[in-house]
Amino acid sequence: MLSKPLRSVETLPVEDFGPEMCVKSFGDFLGDRLGLSEEELPRAGQWSGSGNAIGSLSLRLGLLTLEQVGRTVDMHISEARRFGETAVALGYMTEHHVKRVLQLQRFYRCLDLGGILMMQGKLELQSLLRLIAEFLQQELASP
Numbered sequence: 534m535l536s537k538p539l540r541s542v543e544t545l546p547v548e549d550f551g552p553e554m555c556v557k558s559f560g561d562f563l564g565d566r567l568g569l570s571e572e573e574l575p576r577a578g579q580w581s582g583s584g585n586a587i588g589s590l591s592l593r594l595g596l597l598t599l600e601q602v603g604r605t606v607d608m609h610i611s612e613a614r615r616f617g618e619t620a621v622a623l624g625y626m627t628e629h630h631v632k633r634v635l636q637l638q639r640f641y642r643c644l645d646l647g648g649i650l651m652m653q654g655k656l657e658l659q660s661l662l663r664l665i666a667e668f669l670q671q672e673l674a675s676p
Contacts, residue, residue: 559643562668567655575649585641587616590634591626601625643668 560574584593588606591597597605597620609619617631626634647661656664 559646559665559668562671563646563650563664566664566667567650569655575646575653577645581645582642585638585645587620587631587634587638590637590641591620591630594634594637596630596634597625640665640669 563569564571564574584590588597588602592599592602601620601623605616605620605623605625608614608623609616612619614622617626617628617635620626621628621631643665644661647656647665650656651658651661
């Protein structure tokens with residue numbers, strides 16, 4: 534089942550990554566590099582991004598326990614704050630850890646989009662890895 538274009542999923546608020554991580558979406562970048570129109574860009578399926586929420590990633594990386602994720606989610610919802618802010622406020626994570634996990638989240642989203650293009654035969658793994666590295670370098674170098 535196809536839904537919204539991944540390019541919109543890729544453009545996240547600057548405060549999530551700092552100014553260096555939010556220049557251009559990976560979908561736009563791939564469209565430019567591969568000569569794909571907006572219509573040719575893959576669309577996210579209903580399970581796109583599954584397991585890439587900051588809480589899930591923090592649990593998988595051993596930064597939080599399941600109990601800490603649960604407490605953080607409860608407070609995150611009740612106080613309408615971002616998950617990372619809440620985890621820092623509770624003393625479970627540092628701001629540095631949150632920033633790193635958000636960078637990994639961004640990487641996984643790029644990987645998901647590239648994976649769809651690989652399955653469509655529009656991209657090989659080596660090219661995908663090169664393009665992700667180029668995209669992330671470009672974003673890190675931007676003012």
